[in-house]
Amino acid sequence: MAIAIDRELAGDINNPSFDVINYCIEEHEKEIPRLQMLFDYYEGNPHKINEEPKDLPHDRDEVFVNNAKYVTDMMVGFTVGAPISYTAANDKDISPVLEALDTMRIKKHDKELEKGLSAMGVGYELHYLAIKPGTTNETIPKIAWIDPRGMILVVDDTVEKNKLFAIRPLEKEDLKRTKFWEVTIFTSKWQITYFSKNKKLDKSTMLKEPKVREHFYQDVPVTEFRNNEEKQGDYEQQLSQIDKYNLLQTDRIKDKENFIKAIMILYGFTLPDEADKSVDGNVVLEAPSKDLGANAEYVTNTFQESEVQTLADSLLGDFHKTTYVPNLNDEQFAGNISGEAMKYKLFGLLLILSIKIGYLEDGIIERLRLLQNILTVKGHNIDVEGTTIKFKPNLPIDRSNIIQQIRDSQEFIPLLISLGWLDDIDDPKSVLEMLEEQKEKNLTMQAKALGIQSDDSHSDLDEPPEEDDDDQSNI
Template sequence: MAIAIDRELAGDINNPTIELLNFCIEEHEKELPRLQMLFDYYEGNPHKKGETPTNLPHDRGEVFVNNAKYVTDMMVGFTVGAPISYAAGKGKNIDDILDVFDKTRIRKHDKELAKGLSAMGVGYELHYLSLVPGTETETIPNITWIDPRGMILVVDDTVDRNKLFAIRPVEKQNLKREKFWEIQVYTAKGVFTYRSKTKKLSETDLMDKPKYKEHFYQAVPVVEFRNNEEKQGDYEQQLSQIDKYNLLQTDRIRDKENFIKAIMVTYGFGLDDSELKTSGGNKYIEAPSKDEGAAAEFIANTFDESGVQVLAESLLDDFHKSSYVPNLNDEQFSGNVSGEAMKYKLFGLLLVLSIKTGYMEDGILQRLQLLQNVLRVKGKNVDIEGVTIKFKPNLPINRSDIINQIRDSQEFIPLLISLGWLDDIDNPAEVLELLEEQKLKSIEINQKALGSQANDSHSNLDEKPDEIGR
């Protein structure tokens, strides 16, 4: 999570002091327990903030239904399951940026980024230049997702939150398995790399002099993505519901196990081994008759299973209601419904997705700006002004309805825009070119079928009979 400091107190942001770096690292460590807890819930190892779990829930004899993972995986699929589409502004060119996206497998990257945002509420993207395979000097822009537990972005405390620099501490070990820290500091001009025996930097713990390398991005090459204004995960407010539901399920299983451990109680007689009798190889005790006041019964746990099930369903309903993620196992959710009816069922989810995609778009614009900067340094003619970024929620749709809407709207909506309504089309301009080629080919085929003369034909059938050589 970004750390805001006074710009004047930061000093030279192109070469931050060790004192300033240590202050930022210490501030970041205060947030680590919360981030670790949230991701542990996703991995199925929940615990309270500030605690360190010693074993997994199933090792402790607990039942853990991972509703946290369910929410995150569903949100990732809904948000970026369909690829994000980009359209250049009028008269602008972003082809080289789209080429970088293809080479960096941006779709996979966006899914990793969305998972981190959903689980921990914040995520970071690092831009860097990597060598082209088989070359020693040629580089290409590259992008990778950085876990928020391993990246520190420092901004000023103005309303603009201008980026000052970023810190990435990485714990490593040498061939002797001796651990040390590599602290990378990204400024607007280059990257400083410190190698230290400890995470907290000091002149005595530095293993060598810091190294510096220019990166050519003309800005801090780190982008912060937010899940929402509060930087909360998608299930962070439902942690208590997750815990209570799992506690209920654990108690239900233990009640079932204890049910078979019933205790027999006898009245009016005892079970003395000396009174054992044998019959057919079996030993038994002959109990007195009921007339003599003798009786035997079992003491067993009793519970209202139907009442417990009602409570479980109520907890689950509240969980899905407050997280806005539908329960796809609900019989009332599925069924033969129209696309419009499905939208009303998913109305709450669509509202949440509009917030998530709005904040993601802010980060993507910074991504495009960084790529434009470095590509222009490489002599590429790219311009992101007026670029259109479109998210397509990966939700159940009625494709035939959308196709009919595209057909009926051609008189007042350009086809280039309406083609973007389809979830599996991420480059409407390319599809429009294919449609034009298909129309021209269809015209050519129809002309041949009707016997029309092609433009490039050398046939002399249209010449006068007396001019045809015999």
């Protein structure tokens, strides 16, 4: 989590003191239990803050329907299921940036990033240089998603929240199974790594001299991504609903088990006095006459299943309503409806996606700037300012309807604009150029089929016949 401190109190931000580092680590530790709880819900190990999960999910007596994972996986698919596209501003070339993103498999990275954002509300990217495969000294830019439980970004306390430095404490173990801490500080110029016995740094706990090297990114190479303004996960406000729904389902199962184990009560029966009235070790009771009021019944305490199902449906409905994630198992959700009607059913989801995408875009702009910095150092002339970042929510659409709209709008909307309505077209300009080439090729082929000579062709039939010199002399 980002820790805001006064710029003057931070001291030398290119070489933060142990006091400043330890203060930031202490503040970050206060957030770790909450982040741990949220991610444990995603993994199927629900528990409250500062509590340890009881045991593995399949060992528990409780029923756990993992609605937290359902929300996160759906949000990841909706938000970045379709790749993010980047379009350079006019007269600018960002192809080295796009090549770098493709090399680092940014599509997979974005899905990992969104999963962390959806579950815990915040996530971090670490930019670094790695040795290019097949070479010994050539480096390429890389990006890694860092769990917010293991990264601390320190910013100033102004409205701009300018980055000061970042801290990554990492517990490690040597070959003798002795644990130690590797605490790495990322400043705008240096990467400083301390090796300590404890997470909090002190001169007496240092195991060896710190390792210092320049990273060349010209800024703190860590980017913070937020899920929303409050940095909350997509199901964080619904934890009580998840718990109650699971409690209700657990009680339903236990009710069925108790029904099987129900106690039988006998009225008017007596135990035999003689041992010979047992068969195969079981006591045989003789039922008295009905006149004595003999009867037998089970002691049960069962739910009214219809009422329980109504309650379960209500809890589940409120859960989907407040998370904005549709219930795809609802029989009334899909059906035979048009694409326009589907948009209204997904209207709440589209609204929440617009918020998520806005905060994602802030982080991606910072991503592009860091890539620009490192690629400029490597000799490329790049300017990412003005780059258009386009998100395409991965939602069901009626493509045939959109194509018809493109046809109908050609008289008053440029084709370059209307082609962008299609979700699988990232660069309408290049598609328009392909269409022009295809039209020219079709015209050429049509001309050949009709026997029309093209302007650049050549044939002997176009020239007058040559006169024989001998014939001319005889005239």
